[in-house]
Amino acid sequence: MFKVTFASLLIETLQSLFQQGVRVKEVVKYLDHLAFKSLNIIVVCVSFAAAVTILEASFHMKLVLHDDSLVPGFASMLIVRELAVVVMSLLLAAKIGAGIAAEVGQMKISEQIDALKLLGINPFNYLVLPRLVACLIAGVLLSLIANAVCLLTAALVTTWSLDQSMAFFMTAFRRFVLMKDLGFSLIKGALFCGIIPLVSCYYGMTCEPGAGGVGRATTKSVVSSSICIIVLDFILTLVFSSFY
Amino acid sequence: MIAFKKVTKSFGARTILNELDLEIPQGKIVFILGMSGTGKSVLLKNIVGLLKPDSGELYVDRFPVHQMSEHEMMDVRKICGMVFQQPALFDNLNVFENVAYGLRRHFELSEEEVSRRVEESLGHVGLKGIEAKQSHELSYGMKKRVSLARTIALKPKILLFDEPTTGLDPISTSRVNQLILDLSNQLGTTSLVVSHDMESALKVADHIVVLDKGHLLTQGTPAEMQESTIPLIQDFLAEVGAP
Numbered sequence A: 001m002f003k004v005t006f007a008s009l010l011i012e013t014l015q016s017l018f019q020q021g022v023r024v025k026e027v028v029k030y031l032d033h034l035a036f037k038s039l040n041i042i043v044v045c046v047s048f049a050a051a052v053t054i055l056e057a058s059f060h061m062k063l064v065l066h067d068d069s070l071v072p073g074f075a076s077m078l079i080v081r082e083l084a085v086v087v088m089s090l091l092l093a094a095k096i097g098a099g100i101a102a103e104v105g106q107m108k109i110s111e112q113i114d115a116l117k118l119l120g121i122n123p124f125n126y127l128v129l130p131r132l133v134a135c136l137i138a139g140v141l142l143s144l145i146a147n148a149v150c151l152l153t154a155a156l157v158t159t160w161s162l163d164q165s166m167a168f169f170m171t172a173f174r175r176f177v178l179m180k181d182l183g184f185s186l187i188k189g190a191l192f193c194g195i196i197p198l199v200s201c202y203y204g205m206t207c208e209p210g211a212g213g214v215g216r217a218t219t220k221s222v223v224s225s226s227i228c229i230i231v232l233d234f235i236l237t238l239v240f241s242s243f244y
Numbered sequence B: 001m002i003a004f005k006k007v008t009k010s011f012g013a014r015t016i017l018n019e020l021d022l023e024i025p026q027g028k029i030v031f032i033l034g035m036s037g038t039g040k041s042v043l044l045k046n047i048v049g050l051l052k053p054d055s056g057e058l059y060v061d062r063f064p065v066h067q068m069s070e071h072e073m074m075d076v077r078k079i080c081g082m083v084f085q086q087p088a089l090f091d092n093l094n095v096f097e098n099v100a101y102g103l104r105r106h107f108e109l110s111e112e113e114v115s116r117r118v119e120e121s122l123g124h125v126g127l128k129g130i131e132a133k134q135s136h137e138l139s140y141g142m143k144k145r146v147s148l149a150r151t152i153a154l155k156p157k158i159l160l161f162d163e164p165t166t167g168l169d170p171i172s173t174s175r176v177n178q179l180i181l182d183l184s185n186q187l188g189t190t191s192l193v194v195s196h197d198m199e200s201a202l203k204v205a206d207h208i209v210v211l212d213k214g215h216l217l218t219q220g221t222p223a224e225m226q227e228s229t230i231p232l233i234q235d236f237l238a239e240v241g242a243p
């Protein structure tokens, strides 16, 4: 407790959930503050990522097979299994990870966290838990949205540039994408987004004094949460592959 | 009462408190003086368990702080208030909520009683009527005094002040000094005041302790300090212009 480590942060935060619960009002505030204010950049970026995927895949298929009719099916699979949720989480890591680390780091170096403790407030319950819960919920909701936007863009690009109909895309999508793909995608979304506040609060709470300290904490938190997301993606993909 | 028995605290290879022995008697006002970086803030943070001694024993009112867990420290923190060196106001709350926060947490008070205690505490630091302001609208000196109000609102038995008057104007400084005296006289509060301000110390303290390089350099009453021949203390006295 006296020296915060990532493990102690995780344990104390979960412990405080069972001992003190979570303040729902704060969760709602962060849900709005952290997640829904990021919706616009997520929509824009995943749309472009989807468009590029369709165009690239079509280019390759035409080059090798002289036929790109399988593109909608493979692309929708790639989108639902990987693309939408990974792009969404990495964007969120950059957008809110830095913000959380800066806010918590500022509280740390201005002795606000010490002041909280003196008033008998558990800083893990007060600072980390509501952000964690908000991000877990946001992860599921944003994954749904990212998947929907991604698929819609992919369908539109397919009709425009691949000379195939919307109905063709839908048929391919239904044939290739399974319900459990979507389920795993939502689980991934929740876990990837859950990592962000944990990593960022950790760097915030261990922030060194001075403006330089806050700067380093924000940079480290974005870099580390991005790495964590990518590595966790690998692990989860391995784990989930045993369900097929 | 607070008692340090051979307390050592290091950060990495740097020893900040080195086998420190110190006793703060019940109900007294003790000033701790020392150069910047000697570990005065570290000393205070050990008392309330924000830092843990590496070795030695530390008692606060019979609580063996050195061997208590974070969870057990709650009991100590209820009797021990601390004003931090930085204002440490909660950014997301206004002045009223900042001062009321601990009151609501530690006591079962009606809302009227909370309002009354908030108003009274802000009155003590000369800041009536700023309850609705956000903390970023305040100047440094105002923030500092709000943080004082936040701590004294809880009326703790033991008060730790980390440089309460640094950065305050002379009028606010004497008001804070008077407040420390009043709390001691009226409520019997034990006060431990970290300060660079020899002038305040000579006026307010029952006892002055001087730290140097993690050791207790000397201690005594203000009168004894004024007689001291130790160079560091003479330097402090020279700042005040005392004879």
Ligand SMILES: Nc1ncnc2c1ncn2[C@@H]1O[C@H](COP(=O)(O)OP(=O)(O)OP(=O)(O)O)[C@@H](O)[C@H]1O
Pocket: B011, B016, B034, B035, B036, B037, B038, B039, B040, B041, B042, B043, B085
């Ligand atoms: N959490 C910490 N981790 C590492 N080093 C620390 C920590 N807190 C304090 N120190 C170091 O301990 C030394 C004493 O710090 P402290 O803040 O107690 O000084 P101080 O006597 O209060 O000085 P000032 O009058 O400037 O406030 C400093 O050199 C500081 O760098």
Ligand SMILES: [Mg+2]
Pocket: B040, B041, B042, B085, B162
């Ligand atoms: Mg200090």
